[in-house]
Amino acid sequence: MRLASLIAFVAFAGVAGCTTYRPEPIAAAQLAQEFEQRSLASEEFRAYVVRATGRDFAPWPPARWNRELLTLAAFYYSPALDLARAQWGTAKAGIDVANSIPNPVLQLPFQYNTPNPGPGAPFTWGPSLDIPIETAHKRGYRVDQASHLSEAARLAIGNEAWKVRAQVRDALLALYAARERSAFLSRKAGAAQQIVQMVTKRRAVGENSGPDVNAAVLAATQAEADLAASRSAEQDARAQLAAAIGVPVAALNGIEFDPGGFGTVPPAPPAADAQRDAILHRADLLASLADYAAAESALQLEVAKQYPDIHLGPGYTYDTGTHKIGFGLAGITLPIFDQNQGGTAQAEAKRREAAARTTALQDTILGDLDHALARYRAGLDAVQLSARHLATARRQLDSQAAGFAAGNTDRLTFTQASADYEANAIAHLDAVVAAQQAAGALEDAMQRPLASGAANESLTQQESR
Structure with a gap:
């Protein structure tokens, strides 16, 4: 009876230590309100920036926002990164699940005997335990598999963080391009309007014909349309930047942006260095390697399942007046008909699939790298050619300006040269x-990043806020 009391006490203590459920409901209206309240001036975001950069910003918020600060804002607010962090938390919890020891099973058989065969009470009862013992390092292989999957999920945060950084970069580039283009088009549209006025006056005195006026009006109208389209593109770029950061567009009102080097382009890296960076630092490739390691551990686990587990069955039995203490084996699976050949074959196939997926990803990365490097080198050549052409146009404009100042060039010719520039x-x-x-x-x-001035924060450290 003391043994039965002890078993009951252990069972009660185990139930008492269970985790309780705590509801955390969410509502669409609440999520929308929280989104609208996001701001780049919040003190919580400021504390995150201080932790990430190791330096304080006073006053807060800063007067100008560069790419690094906006990227940190995206790291803080991005829902995609929140999802990646949550998925990593789920994967880490899987390690605890894999490392758990199987619980023993309490058995309470009861049998009433009639007629009574013994001197005692006419029943047979007694608690017993079924204690499973895993063999062949099965739990270790499960932990290895879960650990590799957790590492893959952690690396996925870095991959997602790079995507977020790229979205901020592209949005800032679009904003820079739209603003610079608007400035050029504004001056071009102003010059075109002056040309229309001058050509119209000349026509009145017979120096120009109707087609000349129509051509000038058409050019001015096109310049105004291009300017309007550029200003619309600027608004689109602001919306694109807000979406990349994860804040409402209104949160960018009053923000002064620092383009931070978009006007210059760094030299192309050597092909060997670019290939090494792609192979050693691509988070998605490293995550794929972790997935392959998880498939390797899964195969080891399936091979280990060929060896049966042991079930110990200690217990006490009262049998019509007789007290019996048992220490036998509750059961051993005999691998007679199946040596887990199906599970092993499936795990081998999944390992081959993981290897093929990793190889295909690496081939895609190297192909994209070669294409991107060739495109960038061609872009650098186009910039140099365009710069020389612009320098020639500048000299021509300066020459026209000098001629106009000296009275050798009329205002119409000089204004047309300004528009051409x-x-x-x-x-x-x-x-x-x-x-x-x-x-x-x-x-x-x-x-x-190609430029050292870009946001160089370690992307694999974006696990939490």
Whole structure:
């Protein structure tokens, strides 16, 4: 009876130590309200920036926001990163599940005997335990598999963080391009309107014909339309930047942006260095390798399942007046008909699939890298050619300005030269933006920034806020 009391006490203590359920309901209206309240001026975000950079910003918020600060804002608010962090938490919890020891099973058989065969009470009863003991290091293989899956989930945070950083970079580039283009187009549209006025006056005195006026009006109208489209693109870029950060567009009102080097392009890295960075630093490739290691551990587990587990069955039995203490084996699975050949074969197939997936990803990365590097080098050549063309246009404009000041060139010719220069400046801007886009594609292929001034924070450390 003392043994039965002890077993009952242990069972009660185990139930008493269970975790309780705590509800955490969410509502769509509440989530929408929280989103609208997000701000770059919040003190919580400031504390995150201080932890991430190791330096304080006073006053807060800063007067100008560069790419690094906006990237940190995206790391803080991005829902995609929140999801990746939550998935890593789930994967880490899987390690605890894999490392858990199987619980013993309490058995309470009862049998009433009639007629009574013994001198005692006419029943047979007694508690017993079924204690499973895993063999062949099965629990260790499960822990290894869960640990590799957790590592893959952690690396997925870095991969997602790079995507967020790239989205901020692309949005800032679009905003920079739209603003610079608007400035050039504004001056070009102003010059075009002056040309219309001058050509109209000349027609009145018979110096120009109707087609000349129509051509000038058409050019001015096109310049105004291009300016309106550029200003619309600027608003779209602001919305794109807000979406990349994870804040409402209103949170960017009053923010002054620092383009931070978009006007210049860094040199192309050597092909060998770019390939090394892509292979050693791509978070998605490292995560794929972790998935392969998990498949390897899963195969080891399936092989170990060929060896049966042991079930110990200690217990006490009262049998119509006789007290019996048992210490036998509750059961051993005999691998006679199945040596887990099906599970092993499936695990081997999954390992081959993981290896093929990793190889295919690496081939894709190297192919994208070669294409991005060639595109970037071509973009750099186009920028140099455009810069030389712009320098020639600048000299021509300076020459026209000197002639106008000396009275050798009329105002119409000088104004037309000014409009032509702005058109060349826009063409040069387009070449620079195209090169920056190619640089972004190269950075994405390597998952490494080309410029040291870019946000260089370790992306694999973005596990939590």
